[in-house]
Amino acid sequence: MFLDSKAPEGPLAEKWDQHKFNVKLVNPANKRKYDVIVVGTGLAGASAAASLAELGYNVHAFTYHDSPRRAHSIAAQGGINAAKNYQNDGDSVFRLFYDTIKGGDYRAREANVYRLAQVSVSIIDQCVAQGVPFAREYGGLLANRSFGGAQVSRTFYARGQTGQQLLLGAYSALSRQVAYGKVKLHTRSEMLDLVVADGKAAGIVTRNLLTGAVENHAAHAVVLATGGYGNVFYLSTNAMYCNVTAAWRAHKRGAYFANPCFTQIHPTCIPVSGDYQSKLTLMSESLRNDGRVWVPATKELAERLRKGEIKVSDLKEDDRDYFLERKYPAFGNLVPRDVASRNAKQMCDEGRGVGSTGLAVYLDFADVIGRIGADAVSQKYGNLFAMYEKITDEDPYKLPMRIYPAVHYTMGGLWVDYNLQTTVPGLYATGESNFSDHGANRLGASALMQGLADGYFVIPYTIGDYLARTAPKPVDTSHPAFAEAGQAVQERTAKLLSINGNRTPDQFHKVLGHIMWEYCGMARNAEGLTFAKAEIQKLKREFWQDLKITGTNEELNQALEKAGRVADFIELGELMIDDALDRNESCGGHFREEYQTPEGEALRDDENYAYVAAWEFMGENEPERLNKEELQFENVKLTQRSYK
Amino acid sequence: MAGSNPNAKPMNLTLNVWRQPSRTAQGNMVKYQVKDISPEMSFLEMLDVLNEDLLHKGDDPVAFDHDCREGICGSCDLFINGRSHGPEKGTTTCQLHMRKFSDGDTITIEPWRANSFPINKDLSVDRSAFDRIIQAGGYVSVNTGGAPDGNEIPIPKDIADRAFEAATCIGCGACVAACKNASAMLFVSAKVSQLALLPQGDVERKTRVENMVAQMDKEGFGACSNIGSCAAECPVGISLENIAILNREFLSAKATSNNLA
Numbered sequence: 001m002f003l004d005s006k007a008p009e010g011p012l013a014e015k016w017d018q019h020k021f022n023v024k025l026v027n028p029a030n031k032r033k034y035d036v037i038v039v040g041t042g043l044a045g046a047s048a049a050a051s052l053a054e055l056g057y058n059v060h061a062f063t064y065h066d067s068p069r070r071a072h073s074i075a076a077q078g079g080i081n082a083a084k085n086y087q088n089d090g091d092s093v094f095r096l097f098y099d100t101i102k103g104g105d106y107r108a109r110e111a112n113v114y115r116l117a118q119v120s121v122s123i124i125d126q127c128v129a130q131g132v133p134f135a136r137e138y139g140g141l142l143a144n145r146s147f148g149g150a151q152v153s154r155t156f157y158a159r160g161q162t163g164q165q166l167l168l169g170a171y172s173a174l175s176r177q178v179a180y181g182k183v184k185l186h187t188r189s190e191m192l193d194l195v196v197a198d199g200k201a202a203g204i205v206t207r208n209l210l211t212g213a214v215e216n217h218a219a220h221a222v223v224l225a226t227g228g229y230g231n232v233f234y235l236s237t238n239a240m241y242c243n244v245t246a247a248w249r250a251h252k253r254g255a256y257f258a259n260p261c262f263t264q265i266h267p268t269c270i271p272v273s274g275d276y277q278s279k280l281t282l283m284s285e286s287l288r289n290d291g292r293v294w295v296p297a298t299k300e301l302a303e304r305l306r307k308g309e310i311k312v313s314d315l316k317e318d319d320r321d322y323f324l325e326r327k328y329p330a331f332g333n334l335v336p337r338d339v340a341s342r343n344a345k346q347m348c349d350e351g352r353g354v355g356s357t358g359l360a361v362y363l364d365f366a367d368v369i370g371r372i373g374a375d376a377v378s379q380k381y382g383n384l385f386a387m388y389e390k391i392t393d394e395d396p397y398k399l400p401m402r403i404y405p406a407v408h409y410t411m412g413g414l415w416v417d418y419n420l421q422t423t424v425p426g427l428y429a430t431g432e433s434n435f436s437d438h439g440a441n442r443l444g445a446s447a448l449m450q451g452l453a454d455g456y457f458v459i460p461y462t463i464g465d466y467l468a469r470t471a472p473k474p475v476d477t478s479h480p481a482f483a484e485a486g487q488a489v490q491e492r493t494a495k496l497l498s499i500n501g502n503r504t505p506d507q508f509h510k511v512l513g514h515i516m517w518e519y520c521g522m523a524r525n526a527e528g529l530t531f532a533k534a535e536i537q538k539l540k541r542e543f544w545q546d547l548k549i550t551g552t553n554e555e556l557n558q559a560l561e562k563a564g565r566v567a568d569f570i571e572l573g574e575l576m577i578d579d580a581l582d583r584n585e586s587c588g589g590h591f592r593e594e595y596q597t598p599e600g601e602a603l604r605d606d607e608n609y610a611y612v613a614a615w616e617f618m619g620e621n622e623p624e625r626l627n628k629e630e631l632q633f634e635n636v637k638l639t640q641r642s643y644k
Numbered sequence: 645m646a647g648s649n650p651n652a653k654p655m656n657l658t659l660n661v662w663r664q665p666s667r668t669a670q671g672n673m674v675k676y677q678v679k680d681i682s683p684e685m686s687f688l689e690m691l692d693v694l695n696e697d698l699l700h701k702g703d704d705p706v707a708f709d710h711d712c713r714e715g716i717c718g719s720c721d722l723f724i725n726g727r728s729h730g731p732e733k734g735t736t737t738c739q740l741h742m743r744k745f746s747d748g749d750t751i752t753i754e755p756w757r758a759n760s761f762p763i764n765k766d767l768s769v770d771r772s773a774f775d776r777i778i779q780a781g782g783y784v785s786v787n788t789g790g791a792p793d794g795n796e797i798p799i800p801k802d803i804a805d806r807a808f809e810a811a812t813c814i815g816c817g818a819c820v821a822a823c824k825n826a827s828a829m830l831f832v833s834a835k836v837s838q839l840a841l842l843p844q845g846d847v848e849r850k851t852r853v854e855n856m857v858a859q860m861d862k863e864g865f866g867a868c869s870n871i872g873s874c875a876a877e878c879p880v881g882i883s884l885e886n887i888a889i890l891n892r893e894f895l896s897a898k899a900t901s902n903n904l905a
C-alpha cells in the first residue's frame with residue numbers, strides 16, 4: 001500500500017498554519033454529538049482528553065491504573081524542550097527542528113518534526129498557566145538548562161521531577177473536565193482489542209481489572225496514547241505495567257507498526273544487581289551536564305578495582321579514561337544517548353567496566369562538587385542522588401555513581417500520518433505509542449514535548465477534520481464487529497487460564513527479555529537476529545503450552561493481566577527482529593555491527609534505507625508485509641552525524 | 645549492585661500478610677516463609693519472590709498495587725510493621741530495600757486502613773476518593789490555547805520553590821493510613837498550597853479550597869487533630885506547614901466567600 005504521509009505542500013515553516021486552515025471544522029453545536037475514546041492518561045492521553053473535552057466533544061478516557069495520575073510519564077525526570085530562546089543563546093524553531101532531525105539520524109518526517117518544534121513554545125505557556133511550578137531564576141523568570149546533546153539551553157524543568165509536574169498539570173485539566181461531565185473516566189480498565197466496523201475504528205473492548213467484566217465501548221474516533229513497548233526487554237526503565245497490548249491489538253486489526261526495532265538505550269541507569277531485579281532505574285541525563293564519565297585507563301586497573309584490591313580513590317587522574325571527553329571533544333559527556341550508550345558498552349567489552357559485574361562505568365561529580373559545593377549540587381540533583389543512595393547504599397557525594405545503559409524509550413510505534421491517524425481510519429496514535437517524531441534516536445527532554453504537543457496542540461485540530469466528515473449520529477455497540485471482538489477477548493482469557501502448565505508469566509518474560517537484549521539490544525548482527533527469531537518462535541509455542549497462572553477471570557488477577565501482556569510482547573519481539581534484519585544499515589539506536597565506520601560509529605545508508613518501515617499484519621503466524629514510506633528531506637542536508 | 649555490599653548474606657523471613665479475596669469478603673492474616681532474600685532486593689521484589697512461589701504451588705498470588713518502582717507514581721501503598729511504607733523515613737515501599745531488615749525477621753504487611761479507601765483485594769485499595777477531591781477544584785480553570793507567555797508573570801524563586809515542594813505529593817495515601825483519624829488533610833493541603841502560592845491559582849483560590857474541603861468531608865475522611873504523623877510518614881516530605889496554609893485559606897475563604905454555590 002502507498003503510505004500517504006499527508007504532509008502538506010509548501011514551505012516548511014508554513015505547512016502547519018496552512019494545514020490548520022485547510023482542515024475541516026466541526027460546528028460548535030455539533031461537537032457534543034461526537035464521542036471520542038482516549039486510551040491512556042499519561043501526558044499524551046490526559047492532554048488530549050482534556051483538550052478535546054474543552055472543545056465540546058464527549059470523551060471517554062481509559063486507564064488500567066487506579067488513577068490517571070499514575071501513568072509512567074510521571075517518572076520522567078530531566079525536562080521538556082521548547083524553542084523559546086529565553087536564554088538568548090541562538091535557539092530557534094528551526095534549530096530545535098534541525099537538532100531533532102539530526103539527532104534522530106535522519107529517519108523522521110520533516111513536516112512532523114518542524115510542527116513539533118513550532119508548538120513546543122505554546123506547551124510551556126499552557127503548563128505555566130495550569131500552575132506547573134517550573135524552576136525559576138531569582139528574577140522570577142523561567143530557568144533553563146542544556147540537556148543531552150543540545151548546545152543551547154532550551155530545557156525547562158522542575159528539579160528532577162519534570163514529568164511528574166507536567167503530568168499533574170494535564171491530570172488537573174483532565175480532572176476539571178471529569179467534574180464538568182465532559183470526560184467519563186474509566187479506571188482499572190485495560191483495552192484488549194480495537195473494534196473496526198466497516199473499515200473504520202468504531203470502539204474498543206476493555207476488561208475491568210477488578211471484576212473481569214469484558215465491556216464494549218463505541219465512539220466516532222479512537223485515540224491511542226498507550227506509551228512505549230520497552231518492557232519487551234523485561235528489564236527497562238519503564239514502569240512494571242507498561243505494555244504494548246493496546247497498540248499490538250490495533251496492529252492486528254490493521255494499524256501498521258513502524259520502525260519497531262528503533263529502541264533507545266539510555267546511557268545513565270543504575271546497573272543490574274541480581275537475577276531478582278524487576279526493573280531498572282534511570283538517573284536523569286541532566287547529570288551528564290556536570291558528571292564526568294570515566295573508566296580505569298587499563299584493563300588491569302579495572303580488574304583490581306573489581307576484586308576490591310584497590311579503591312576508586314586510589315586511581316589518579318592518569319589512571320582514568322574520560323572516554324567521552326577524549327573521543328568527542330566538542331560534545332564531551334553530552335553526546336546523544338545512542339553514542340554515549342554504545343561507548344559505555346565498548347569500554348565494558350574491553351574489560352574496563354567497574355562494579356562487581358564489570359557492567360558499569362563511572363559518572364563522577366567530584367569536579368562539580370569542588371567547583372560549586374555540595375549544597376549547590378544538591379539543589380540541582382538532590383532527589384536523584386537520594387534515589388541512587390537508596391537503591392545502591394552508596395553516597396554519590398563521596399563516591400562516583402556507577403551507571404550502565406538500559407532500555408528506556410521506543411521510537412518505533414504505530415505508523416501515523418501528519419494528522420496522527422493510523423492506517424485504520426478514525427484510529428489515532430499519540431505520544432510514545434506512535435513512531436512519528438524521533439526517527440532512530442530521541443533527544444533528551446523531547447518525549448515530554450512530543451506527548452504534550454500531540455495531545456494539547458495537534459490532535460484537537462486534526463481529529464476534527466475526520467469527525468467533520470463523519471455523520472453526527474449516536475453510536476452504539478450493535479455492529480457485529482463488537483460481538484466478534486468481545487468474544488475473541490473472552491476466548492483468549494479463557495485459553496490463558498486453561499493451559500495449566502509449569503511456567504509463570506514472569507519466567508517467560510525474562511527469557512524473552514534476555515533474547516531481545518542479547519540479540520536485538522545495543523548491537524545487532526544478522527546472524528544473531530536470525531538465531532533470536534527462531535528462539536522467539538520457540539518461546540511462543542512454549543508459552544501457549546506451558547503457561548501457569550491461577551485464579552479466575554472474575555477477580556483482580558494480576559498474573560492473568562501479566563500473561564496477556566507477555567503473549568503480545570513475544571509477538572512484538574519477533575517483529576522487532578524482522579525489522580532489525582531488514583534494515584541493513586546502522587542509524588541512531590539501531591546499530592548493526594556489519595555497518596560501521598572505521599572509527600566504530602554508526603554507518604547509515606541513505607540511498608537504500610531512508611524510509612519508514614511500516615509493517616502490516618497478514619494473519620496469525622504469517623510473515624508481516626513491509627510497506628515503505630520514503631522520507632523526503634527538502635530542508636536539511638543529510639550528513640554523517642559527528643559529535644567530535 | 646552487589647558491589648556495594650559483597651558480603652551481604654541472603655535472609656529468611658516470615659511474612660504476615662493480609663489476604664482478602666474481595667471488597668466484601670472476610671479477610672485474615674496469613675503466614676508465609678520466604679527464603680534466600682538478598683538484602684539488595686527492594687521490598688516489592690521480595691514480594692515478587694513470594695508470588696512466584698505461590699503461583700508455582702498453584703496458590704493465588706498476593707495482590708498489591710505498584711508500577712514505576714521509582715517512588716514517584718504513588719501506586720505502592722503497603723502498611724509494613726505498623727507504618728506507612730515501612731521503617732525507612734522518606735521512602736516509598738518500592739524504594740525500601742531489604743537491607744533494612746534482618747535474617748529471621750517477621751514482617752507484617754497490611755493494606756492502607758481507612759474507610760475511605762475500601763479494599764479491592766488483599767493489599768490493593770481503592771483511592772479514587774483522592775481523584776474526586778482533585779476533581780472538586782484541584783486545578784486552574786484554563787483551557788488549552790490562549791495562555792499568556794510563560795514569562796509574562798514573574799514568580800519569585802522562593803515562592804515557585806515552595807509551590808513545587810507542595811506539588812511533589814504523589815497521592816499515595818500514606819498520610820491517611822498513618823493518621824489515627826484517617827484524615828486527608830495533608831493530601832488536600834498540598835494541592836491547595838501549591839495553587840494558592842502561585843499567581844495562576846489566585847483567581848479561584850476561595851472556591852477551590854471550599855470545594856475541595858467539602859469533597860474531602862463527603863468522602864468520609866476524618867478530621868485533623870494536629871498530631872503530625874501524616875507529615876512524619878510522608879514518603880516525599882510534604883510539610884505540615886501546608887495544613888496551616890489550608891486552614892488559613894479555608895478560614896479566609898469562608899469569611900469572605902464569593903462561592904454562591
